[in-house]
Amino acid sequence: MxxxxxxxxxxxxxxxxxxxxxxxxxxxxxxxxxxxxxxxxxxxxxxxxxxxxxxxxxxxxxxxxxxxxxxxxxxxxxxxxxxxxxxxxxxxxxxxxxxxxxxxxxxxxxxxxxxxxxxxxxxxMRPMSLVESGHSTGDVSLTALLNGERQTGDGTALEFRELLRRIVVGGWPQLIGKDEAFARTWLRSYLKQVVEVDIPGMGHRRSPGNLKRLLAALARGVGQAVKLSELAKDVGGEAGAVANETLYGYMTALDRLMLTDNSEAWRPHMRSRARLRTAPVRYFVDPSIGVAALDVGTADLLADPRAAGFHFEALAVRDLRIYAQVLGGVVDSWRDSNGNEIDAIVRLRGGQWGAFEIKLNPRDVDVAAASLLRFASIIDGSKHGEPAVLGVITGTGYAGRREDGVHVIPISTLGP
Structure with missing residues (x-):
């Protein structure tokens, strides 16, 4: 055993x-x-x-x-x-x-x-976080960050290519210690079961082509607030958009199977007059589902940095959800009508909250930090309190708090 x-x-x-x-x-x-x-x-x-x-x-x-x-x-x-x-x-x-x-x-x-x-x-319960699978040191505690504590750590042990492999392999316990080829075969079989057995078994008409296109469309839009009307067009393919009832049925089935794990829109009181967006940001419960639906691997992610960034965001949000749940917290998103957005808002029942931007490339930390500080300045602190932490979760490097107060957090240092 x-x-x-x-x-x-x-x-x-x-x-x-x-x-x-x-x-x-x-x-x-x-x-x-x-x-x-x-x-x-x-x-x-x-x-x-x-x-x-x-x-x-x-x-x-x-x-x-x-x-x-x-x-x-x-x-x-x-x-x-x-x-x-x-x-x-x-x-x-x-x-x-x-x-x-x-x-x-x-x-x-x-x-x-x-x-x-x-x-x-x-x-x-979700697939394993990087701490659980042994790919994060856990030196930077989400609990401590939300308590306002300074955290440090060395996130250079997880080499960049291996980080991308963690996205492809995912956090499935059966895949611990398995190589990428084995994991991709396993995940193809997993999705085949979902498409051909699990969803039809819930009473939905057997439409493997539509379901495969839906999974691929969700994968291409991971980390984005994709509209249902756009998904309906992608699912229907050349035949045209599928009926709303059909799409809702498929989306409900994925939700009932707990394969999707979206971030709802946080709607705080703002000092800005910009209208807040209410659509959820779409994610799978594990980043590996998205890349498996697109049939891409580590080499493909290396060749497409923009796509790799979105799938890295899905990995980081998965881990944030797992660590926040222990604290009774949830992970939301924030977007306004001016195009401003924050990738993850962690909210606890006691009222503490923190905001995180997620950037695969450490070179993007300065831009992400500026975005967080601008966001914090327009939140009505009298209604919500000030953020306990502003942090940029990134692919590699060293963890610490910058002079502007923003934490830099390599994903391989983050833990509960």
């Missing part, structure tokens, strides 16, 4: 198990949900490959709850009635840490599925 690689989610899961009756871990297929949940479970029921267990849901559901807790119900969405049964068990037993449910797709809304409020905690 492969050695378990500790995940940042471990701490979240353990904390929730101490106080909640059940925990739902959700995330895309193959991101490591089952492996993580199995570290805590005493009994495991796998609905994806155990037909006997699926039969018991109808014939003898009580038998499914007879094992020693915590009981793991893996891929619970295949038998959605298990949600209500687990909820009732939590109510009846009145103890924490009874059940873990994992799922790689959210079921359709169902009026018969009752709220898990007060019984279930929900943990979102």
């Amino acid at each position: 492969p050695r378990y690689v500790p995940r940042i989610t471990d701490g979240e899961l353990a904390a929730h198990m101490e106080v909640m009756g059940a925990v739902l871990i959700e995330g895309p297929k193959a991101c490591g949900k089952t492996a993580t949940a199995s570290q805590y479970a005493h009994s495991i029921i796998r609905f994806d490959d155990d037909q006997a267990a699926r039969s018991l849901v109808a014939l003898d559901p009580a038998a499914l709850f007879a094992g020693d807790p915590p009981i793991l119900f893996d891929e619970w969405q295949l038998e959605p009635t298990i949600w209500n049964r687990a909820r009732r068990q939590v109510d009846d037993r009145g103890e924490p840490g009874l059940f873990i449910l994992t799922g790689s797709a959210t079921p359709r809304d169902n009026a018969d599925t009752h709220s898990g409020a007060g019984r279930f905690a929900v943990v979102r």
